[in-house]
Amino acid sequence: MDKYSIFVYIFIFGYCRSREMFEQDRIRRDITAYLLNENRYDATIVPELDEDFPTNVTVQILIRNMHSINEVAMEYSVGIYLRMWWRDTRLDYREITNTTYLQKLELDTRQIDKVWQPNIYFDNEKQAFVHKVTTTNRLMHIYRDGTVVYSIRLSLTMSCTMSLHYYPFDAQTCPLVIQSFCYTTDNIRLQWHGTNPVKISKLQMPQYALLEDETETSSYDLEYEETGTFSTLEVELSLSRKIGYYVLQVFTPCIFLVVLSWVSFWVDPDAVPARVSLGVLCVLTMTTQSAVVHQSLPPVSYVKAIDVWMFVCLFFVFASLLEFACVNVILQKKVDSEEKKTFEASTKTQREKALEVDRISMYLFPSTFIVFAFIFFMVSGLA
Template sequence: MARMGGTLVLFCYYLITVAFSAPEIGNSSWKMERDLINRLLDSSRYDASIQPSSISGIPTKVEIDLVLNSVGPVNDIDMVFRASFFLRQQWVDPRLKFNEVNHSIVLSEKRLSRMWVPDIFFPESTEETRHIITTPNVLIRLHPDGSILYSQRLSVTMQCRMDLSKFPLDRQECGIKMESYGYTTDDVYFTWSSERKSTSVMPNAYIPDFTLTNVTAHDCTAKYETGSFTCIQARLGLKREIGFYATQTYIPSILIVVLSWASFWIDHEAVPARISVGLLTVLTITTQSSGARAQLPRVPYVKAIDVWMSACLVFVFAAYMEYAVVTVLSRSYRKQKARQELKKNSKSTMATVSDVDVTITDQAKKPKDKDTGRFVDKLSRFIFPLAFLIFNFGYWIWYIHIA
């Protein structure tokens, strides 16, 4: 019984000792990391203005990987696009090796100014933003072997040289180019990460009017008069979604062209009705064409949308001009028919015939048996739809599968 009591006392003493010593252990670990960081980044032994290659004599290898968080919007007029992504860089700085602890240490972004970091810049950017809410979106992790992982979240607006010759059935390739500003390849060189996937896309990276088909990694090391500078690039394959343009441009223009054919079923003697339909369709397709082109830059080449709108304008204008042809042919038919009736019933002299503007040549002509104008109207009811159908077939086959 006494032995059990002694054991219980010892156990209680052990629990009390652990409880009071745990905070001291935690404080000791925290102090150890703080002292270690201060020692490593002490300005008397570490100069942030000197790159690691100056110490090791070997160009510093910086491994980079990119995670796209969002892409867009894409501005066709200015030919720029915006992308938000996580940029991770990893390199080894021999001056920051340590063996006091056997795990990595996460540093505050406030220590960043005391460390050497690669001087990456985006040569094709027009606007850059580092996210700082609610705190700067920066991660710095230091490993015992001197390896540093530097991750940050950025949003950048970049130029994208687009070929709009197939717009809106086009595909574009835009790039996120990253280059060293001051260090040549003798000092620093960039390469895509060997541990992580070089480029990846998060599921929420949605573009309103494009589909992101693929992201590929490339090397774009550039040579200037001041030397060779390391560069890498992520290329984004973008396929334009045609849904918006189908509902806003293609389908309405098709309906306008079809509306212009309604005049072929209106009697050619109903002048106000036929002129109204013709003018309405011509003016409407012209306005729609101007609206479609207003959303695009003034490039020197012909775009697919230009071909479509021009063809639709030609079809509605041809339908309008068809009425002019029908009017001329019908008037000629009525005159000939009047002269025929006059010839049968007239018993007057040549002067009387002259009063109705009949010449000797006209008398020699054989009058037509039917109204050619009405025949042209009936023929147009089939020729115009067939011609438009053939144009559609050639247009879509060419721009989707051939061009």
């Protein structure tokens, strides 16, 4: 075959291929225009309105990111893809064309509003928006049998009632509730996707870990006395708090402060300014540390695990200061007895008694604190 014949063959093949693609595009445009013609299709009417059964809407959620989990406001923010499937027999185009290549119609974002939608909303949503960069992030495909696939990208701020009894060793369960705002169970039924109702991308959150294995879904009917019964879907997201930050920023500094307060037991009892200054400094620092920790928490009425920890640490620091007060009182009794020239017939002087109190404290305080810390972390960690 010469070069001229090859050129002619390529030209003919390209021409035929371009005509075929043009014909496919024309057929796709014609079918779409026919299906969405306002004279035959009303997007305000439920697909099975004339039938005795509701339209089944299958729902799937893809969680892309999760952030801003706020204990004070009792809320969390999440970015999702909401995907839905339903069948609208009015959009069945199998009898219109017998072309096998045209398995689905991909609608432009401006055409999506011409198709009926189940009017989904989130019951516990506080704030939400649809992403619009560079255009509104929505997708809709219509398959040959009238099955509609709809996907939309959303960012949501959801309310979540949190229990902080074991904070910061707590685990939270935050719900995400889906309903149709205007269609009762007479018109639509919501159901979770059979195999993957909730898909979670690999997330990296600074304070929490999202436990995919413990994510639970449920479906039920919710009845409102004034408006009727609505099909409802709910997913409970299980969040486990990471304690690395609190170990470094809360527990370790508190332990250091408590240990620092014990240094006074090794300081000579006569060095009053040194022991008083050390005790007062530890108490004030411990109080400041407690205030900083509680700034990021809501003023709940019950006792939290962190409250127990901070109180006991403050108690140990304050007890160290009180221990020196007792030692100083014992030393003061020695001075009074010397002035009165009344010595008791005892094997120990008052100074030796004071030093004995310090020696007992050297072992009593650390051992008691270690026992408390062991019990605290065992109980909180297993809760």
